[in-house]
Amino acid sequence: MTATNGSEHFDVIVVGAGPAGSAAALLAARAGLKVILIERGEYPGAKNVSGAVFYGSTILNQLIPEWWEQAPVERHVCRRELVLMSPTTSVSLDFRSAAEGYVRPPYNGFTVLRPKFDRWFADQAEAAGAFLLTSTVVDDLLWDGPQVVGVKTRRDDGDIRGDVVIACDGVNSWLARKAGLQRELRTHELSLGVKEVIGLDESLIRQRFQLAGDEGMALEYVGAVTEAVHGGAFLYTNRNSLSLGVLAQLSSLVEHKKRPYDLLETFKAHPAVAPLVRGGTLREYSAHLIPESGWNMMPALFADGLMVAGDAAAFCLATGIYIEGINYAMQSGLAAAEAAILACRRKEFSRYTLSHYMEALRQRNVLTDFQAYRHAPGFVNGERLQNLYPQLAALGGEALFRVDGNRKQKLLPLYWRTLRQVGAKPRHVLQDLYQVARAYLW
Amino acid sequence: MVMTTHDEKMRTPRFRVDDTPHIVVDGEKCRTCAVRSCVTVCPANLFVLLDDGHVLFNYEQCFECGACYFVCAVEGAIRWTYPKGGFGVTFRES
Numbered sequence: 001m002t003a004t005n006g007s008e009h010f011d012v013i014v015v016g017a018g019p020a021g022s023a024a025a026l027l028a029a030r031a032g033l034k035v036i037l038i039e040r041g042e043y044p045g046a047k048n049v050s051g052a053v054f055y056g057s058t059i060l061n062q063l064i065p066e067w068w069e070q071a072p073v074e075r076h077v078c079r080r081e082l083v084l085m086s087p088t089t090s091v092s093l094d095f096r097s098a099a100e101g102y103v104r105p106p107y108n109g110f111t112v113l114r115p116k117f118d119r120w121f122a123d124q125a126e127a128a129g130a131f132l133l134t135s136t137v138v139d140d141l142l143w144d145g146p147q148v149v150g151v152k153t154r155r156d157d158g159d160i161r162g163d164v165v166i167a168c169d170g171v172n173s174w175l176a177r178k179a180g181l182q183r184e185l186r187t188h189e190l191s192l193g194v195k196e197v198i199g200l201d202e203s204l205i206r207q208r209f210q211l212a213g214d215e216g217m218a219l220e221y222v223g224a225v226t227e228a229v230h231g232g233a234f235l236y237t238n239r240n241s242l243s244l245g246v247l248a249q250l251s252s253l254v255e256h257k258k259r260p261y262d263l264l265e266t267f268k269a270h271p272a273v274a275p276l277v278r279g280g281t282l283r284e285y286s287a288h289l290i291p292e293s294g295w296n297m298m299p300a301l302f303a304d305g306l307m308v309a310g311d312a313a314a315f316c317l318a319t320g321i322y323i324e325g326i327n328y329a330m331q332s333g334l335a336a337a338e339a340a341i342l343a344c345r346r347k348e349f350s351r352y353t354l355s356h357y358m359e360a361l362r363q364r365n366v367l368t369d370f371q372a373y374r375h376a377p378g379f380v381n382g383e384r385l386q387n388l389y390p391q392l393a394a395l396g397g398e399a400l401f402r403v404d405g406n407r408k409q410k411l412l413p414l415y416w417r418t419l420r421q422v423g424a425k426p427r428h429v430l431q432d433l434y435q436v437a438r439a440y441l442w
Numbered sequence: 443m444v445m446t447t448h449d450e451k452m453r454t455p456r457f458r459v460d461d462t463p464h465i466v467v468d469g470e471k472c473r474t475c476a477v478r479s480c481v482t483v484c485p486a487n488l489f490v491l492l493d494d495g496h497v498l499f500n501y502e503q504c505f506e507c508g509a510c511y512f513v514c515a516v517e518g519a520i521r522w523t524y525p526k527g528g529f530g531v532t533f534r535e536s
Contacts, residue, residue: 042458042528047506049536115533135528154526172508174523185512192509194485196451197535198444241535254479254513261448261485268444277444285451286536287485287505289512 010036010162012340013151014130014333015138015175017044017122019056019326020310021168023333024340025122026063029129031341036160037122037130038153040137045118047170049195049288051234051243053077053218054117055109056327063334064124068107072116074238075216077109078102079209082321083272085223086394090272103215111216111236111243112326113197140178141165141306147349148179148305163349164340165306168333171289173299173312181308182299187251188381189293191231191318194260195245198280202240208276209237220323223390225267228256230386233267234323235276241283242276244268247290249381260287290325292318292381295374301361302354307336317369319376320385321440328366335360375439384424384432391422448487452503455536460529463501464522465510471519472497479513480520505531 012028014021017039025037041047060067068076083092102108126132142150142159150161167175171190176182209217221233231248246263253260268277291297291314298314301307309315310329317324339357343349361367379385396418399409409417419429443450472478473495481489481497486505490498504525511522524530 040524040527042532046532047530049533113535115535137524137527139523172511187512190509190512192483192485192507195536196446243536250483250509250513253483254477257482259482259487261451261487265445280444282443282446282450282454284454284533284535285446286455286533287507287509289507289509 008160010034010160011344012036012164012166012337013160013162014038014166014168015151016168016170016310016312017125017132017134018048018118018168018170018310018329019121020312020329020333021166022118022121022125023063023330024166024168024309024337025125025130026128027334027337028340029125031337033341033344035130036162037125037132038136038138038151038160039122039132039134042135043115043119044122044132044134045115048114048118049193049286050114050326051195051236051245051323052112052114052326053109053236054112054326055324056330057107057110059327059330061106066105068105068110071120072113074111074113075211075214076103076107077111077216077218079211079215079217081217081219083219083221084390084393085221085225085270085272086391087224088271089394089398090270091393091397109218111218111238113238113243138169138175141175146304148303163305164343164354166333166336166340167306167308167312168310168329169312171291171311173308176299176308176312179303179306181301181303181306185291185297187254188249189291189297190250191247191290191292192250192253192260192287193245193247193290194264194285194287195243196264196285197238197283198242198244198277199240199283200242200277200280204279205237205240205242211237221267222320222386223394224387225270226263227258227266228387229253229258229263230381235273242280244277249292250289290318291316293377294318295370296377298370302339302351302357304351304354305349307339307354307357309333309336315366315370317373318380319373319439320380322373328369331364331366332361335364335366373439375435379435379439382435384428388422388424392418392424395421452486456532456534457503458529458532459502460525462526464506464525464530465499465501465504466521467497467499468519469496471516475516475519477515479515480510483509483513485509
């Protein structure tokens with residue numbers, strides 16, 4: 001990769017070649033703009049970690065028709081399971097669909113491996129005319145008064161000048177903080193994800209998860225899997241491997257003094273998980289931070305000459321039902337590109353023009369989704385949802401299904417007794433029902 | 443094997459080590475720290491608490507996740523940036 005000539009000027013500078021950055025670069029380049037896409041990794045995806053299920057197939061299909069035919073995807077997800085756990089027991093909601101869209105194009109979601117998928121997606125931006133510069137760290141912004149006019153890279157003669165900068169530099173976005181758009185993040189807003197890719201024979205995966213052909217499954221877990229730590233776990237099927245990991249709220253890890261990789265081992269040893277992973281071999285261990293507080297940790301999204309997208313803008317929707325980020329990253333990248341295209345057409349790069357980004361984000365349902373589910377992250381990371389209710393479901397299940405010759409109790413007294421057994425106060429349960437309703441129902 | 447030790451895990455990603463450390467820990471400041479949360483949260487287990495209260499840190503197998511920076515309780519004890527472009531961790535499958 002050759003360095004750019006220091007005097008070269010770009011219409012759009014995109015920092016970070018993840019899904020947000022590559023989407024922004026691709027759209028801007030297709031509009032005929034001169035675009036540079038800067039990535040600090042040896043290749044796009046080298047530093048990126050997700051579960052990962054990519055739920056943005058229809059979005060990408062509009063950009064690259066039948067993209068799954070050429071992209072490195074693993075399996076299309078038509079089975080999902082939400083699992084509540086106590087140390088010995090699990091209770092789950094199992095969803096499987098052969099409906100249109102789940103098992104046929106454009107599909108609902110695909111499991112992907114980010115180093116492969118992100119690399120492919122950045123290649124598409126490059127093919128559209130964007131200039132891809134890898135192995136380059138961006139340390140700071142260049143300013144002309146209040147106007148961002150480029151970026152400072154850690155290379156000799158590393159200043160790169162341009163009219164619009166789109167910061168897609170991830171959860172630790174230095175650019176958003178340096179521009180004063182984002183405050184310091186707090187530990188209850190971040191989760192640490194530790195993950196393993198475990199190699200497993202393709203036919204074994206099909207058998208174990210009851211899948212045919214390229215069908216895939218996504219399992220998500222809450223409860224005892226993270227012990228007392230607030231968090232959850234996931235297990236996704238790839239072509240010939242499993243991606244599994246534990247997410248733990250950073251503040252909660254500190255409070256309970258738990259090592260993240262120990263939780264990962266606890267998870268794999270759980271009676272509901274062990275039979276699924278048996279016989280596999282570790283292929284890669286990784287870790288990454290996740291911005292989980294959504295709406296409540298969102299930075300100011302634009303300034304003169306600057307927009308923030310993807311994880312840098314906290315566009316990760318973690319509500320318990322939805323754990324999505326790649327799709328919102330792409331949508332936000334596209335929205336930022338639309339604003340950049342408008343600004344370049346008007347030759348006016350102030351915040352007034354770039355405020356079109358907000359409108360584009362609403363049109364693409366990014367801001368609307370985050371606003372609608374703004375109460376969910378707080379609830380999901382609450383003590384009772386994390387530990388008490390999974391325990392309640394598990395104990396309730398044990399009592400419900402146990403046959404020991406004693407008189408069978410009807411459901412209400414049975415659950416009432418279980419409720420008292422785990423120490424739940426009816427008053428709290430009512431409060432939580434209201435919280436659930438407010439977070440999810442209207 | 444499915445169940446693995448931390449050492450076994452750390453052998454799987456590829457690291458290209460830069461000569462200059464991208465994270466600098468001020469050991470003196472760490473001595474005054476009561477919690478040392480970095481030792482707990484680091485997924486690569488790069489912070490080691492010594493008997494004399496010093497915290498030993500090795501940047502070479504860092505995932506560049508930022509967890510230590512965010513949990514650090516002592517102002518200015520951890521100076522954090524990314525390694526030089528192309529250096530540091532490279533994931534191939536995650």
